[in-house]
Amino acid sequence: MLFPRMYHIRQTFERPVIKDIAETVKSELKKLSLEKKVKPGERVAITAGSRGVANMAKMLRATIDFLESLGAQPFIFPAMGSHGGATAEGQVALLAHYQITESSMGVPILSSMEAVEIGKTEDGVPVYIDKYAFKANHIVVVNRIKPHTKFKSPLESGLMKMMAIGMGKQKGADYYHKAALHYTFFKIILDAGRIVIKKAPILCGLGTIENGYDETAKIVALQPEEIETEEQRLLMEAKRMMPRLPFNDIDLLIVDEIGKEISGVGIDPNVTGRNRDLLGVFPHPTNVKRIFARDLTAHSNGNATGIGLADITTKRLVDKIDYQTTYMNSITGISLEKAAVPMHFETDRRAIEVGLGSIGLTPPERSRIVRIKNTLHLDEVEVSEVYEKEIRARTDLEIVEGPNPMAFDPKGNLFDLQIRETRQGDI
Numbered sequence: 371m372l373f374p375r376m377y378h379i380r381q382t383f384e385r386p387v388i389k390d391i392a393e394t395v396k397s398e399l400k401k402l403s404l405e406k407k408v409k410p411g412e413r414v415a416i417t418a419g420s421r422g423v424a425n426m427a428k429m430l431r432a433t434i435d436f437l438e439s440l441g442a443q444p445f446i447f448p449a450m451g452s453h454g455g456a457t458a459e460g461q462v463a464l465l466a467h468y469q470i471t472e473s474s475m476g477v478p479i480l481s482s483m484e485a486v487e488i489g490k491t492e493d494g495v496p497v498y499i500d501k502y503a504f505k506a507n508h509i510v511v512v513n514r515i516k517p518h519t520k521f522k523s524p525l526e527s528g529l530m531k532m533m534a535i536g537m538g539k540q541k542g543a544d545y546y547h548k549a550a551l552h553y554t555f556f557k558i559i560l561d562a563g564r565i566v567i568k569k570a571p572i573l574c575g576l577g578t579i580e581n582g583y584d585e586t587a588k589i590v591a592l593q594p595e596e597i598e599t600e601e602q603r604l605l606m607e608a609k610r611m612m613p614r615l616p617f618n619d620i621d622l623l624i625v626d627e628i629g630k631e632i633s634g635v636g637i638d639p640n641v642t643g644r645n646r647d648l649l650g651v652f653p654h655p656t657n658v659k660r661i662f663a664r665d666l667t668a669h670s671n672g673n674a675t676g677i678g679l680a681d682i683t684t685k686r687l688v689d690k691i692d693y694q695t696t697y698m699n700s701i702t703g704i705s706l707e708k709a710a711v712p713m714h715f716e717t718d719r720r721a722i723e724v725g726l727g728s729i730g731l732t733p734p735e736r737s738r739i740v741r742i743k744n745t746l747h748l749d750e751v752e753v754s755e756v757y758e759k760e761i762r763a764r765t766d767l768e769i770v771e772g773p774n775p776m777a778f779d780p781k782g783n784l785f786d787l788q789i790r791e792t793r794q795g796d797i
Contacts, residue, residue: 371723372735374754375773378788381749382766383582384611388589391425395432395576398591402574410441412507414573415500417532418465418479420450422631422669422746423514423578425586427469433510433576434477445478446470447502449511449536451543452702453630453673455695458482460671467631467669485539488569491561495549497534498542499570508573511537511597515577515604517612519635519645520705522652523556524602525563527634529575529592534562540702547704551648560598567594579604582613584746613748615641615740616767617757620658621729622722624741626787628676628687629667630699635708636676637663638745644679646707660725664718664784666690667744675699678710681728682721684783688714717782743787750789 388394408414414437416430423429430446437444446465454460458481465471465479472479485498503509513536515528525531535543542562550558566572572594581587588607592600615623628636639645643656663680665687666672672692677683688711700709715721726734741752753761755773762769770790777785 371726372733373722373726373776374735374737374739374756375775376739376741376752376754377758377761377772378750378752378770379616379761380768380770381616381751382768383613383749385581385583385585386587387581387585388587391428391586391589392432392435394589395429396436398576398589399433399436399574402591402593404573405440407573408437408440408442408508412442414442414444414508414510415503415506416444416446416510417449417512417537418446418470419513419532419536420448420453420461420464420630421514421634422468424580424584426512427474429512429576429578429589430470431475433512434475437510442508445480445502445506446475447480447500449500449532451535451538452540452698455692456483456540456698456702460695464671467671483539483541485541489565491558491565493549493553493561495553495558495562496545497562497565498538499566500537500539503537504570506571508571510573510576512576513578515579515601516608517605517640518555519633519639520647520703521555521649523554524605525556525559525598526605528601528605529577529597530563530601531559533566533572534559537566538562544702547702551704555649563598567597577601577604579608579611581611583749587611612640613746615656615742615748616751616753617738617740617760618656619738620656620740621732621738622660622662622725623658624722624739624784625661625663625680625744626742627665627667627744628663628674628680629670629744630673630675631667631669632744632746633676635679635705636670636674637661637679639679641745641748642679646679648704659729662721662725663687671695673699675703675705675708677712678708680712682725683712683714684718684721685714685716718784719778719782741787743789747789752787
């Protein structure tokens with residue numbers, strides 16, 4: 371089969387970026403006059419989630435340093451629902467992947483799957499939070515605010531969701547996902563989040579949003595009563611800056627890696643437009659005929675949730691799947707389809723041949739192919755030469771190299787996609 375030649379191109383996205391993470395965190399927290407609420411010796415629980423949030427370890431450490439300057443005794447607790455295999459040990463191990471450990475943070479990490487019921491919503495839905503957090507004098511909620519992968523609403527993934535679902539551990543996450551089928555995710559997050567703010571000792575929220583380069587664009591500290599309304603504004607800002615594919619009509623999307631630190635479902639539907647879910651499919655301008663997922667990230671720890679969004683994969687990815695972890699995550703999220711393993715092949719070459727052979731009458735060498743590292747890093751991608759005219763007509767796209775033939779190693783696998791630009795968030 372003849373494959374098209376590929377251009378390596380660079381996209382330009384909006385790029386506000388925070389240079390000094392620690393100083394910004396401390397400056398934001400200082401605005402809240404927390405010294406009026408926190409007494410020396412009081413214990414403060416700080417959330418830590420399961421996503422690959424840019425600079426999260428730095429933000430948590432800066433939060434800890436600030437609280438200790440007030441004389442408080444902070445500790446970290448995992449607020450990630452059922453992730454990490456729904457075990458206390460698994461959640462601690464997951465945090466370690468993001469350099470969040472007791473030694474790096476300088477405080478204890480108290481991990482437990484036990485949750486305490488603190489109330490019920492108006493629909494009778496019980497609201498749970500982590501037992502260690504509930505016993506603390508104060509709770510600081512730290513999370514990224516971004517579009518969710520299952521639903522669209524004024525509140526999606528962020529501080530309110532972490533309070534409702536993340537802090538509720540496996541017990542809360544499982545119940546909330548089921549209840550969402552009856553009451554909608556927005557109502558569950560809104561109602562449960564309000565109960566947590568009212569009945570749990572929430573000290574403040576620390577929200578972050580990222581630009582299209584996976585860099586920290588903004589950090590905002592919020593009083594408990596500000597979280598609901600301000601998060602809605604920040605979500606709109608995050609949506610505006612979110613990275614995107616360079617084209618909407620794609621025959622084959624090659625995704626070099628999927629993983630939980632990339633997206634909650636491994637391959638972000640907000641990027642690909644591919645969203646299989648019992649809640650329904652949200653509208654998206656991108657139409658991808660076939661998705662080929664090449665590999666699983668090391669940081670995903672075997673959790674291949676989202677592989678069911680791909681049409682084709684490799685045997686090497688399938689061999690890395692931890693089915694217990696993957697199934698637990700997908701069952702809790704009422705997303706059984708996300709764990710479905712697609713047809714898989716020994717080599718990338720064979721997978722691409724099958725993919726291009728199933729798109730209709732378009733000759734493979736004239737097919738519309740887009741290749742990305744993952745759905746989080748989209749500033750540099752490869753695209754087939756059929757897009758050349760459109761590339762040259764757009765000011766947000768730049769040809770870096772090509773067109774060159776698709777290059778395979780002796781085993782028939784693609785060489786890794788080379789990203790040439792240093793990302794400010796990694797400096």
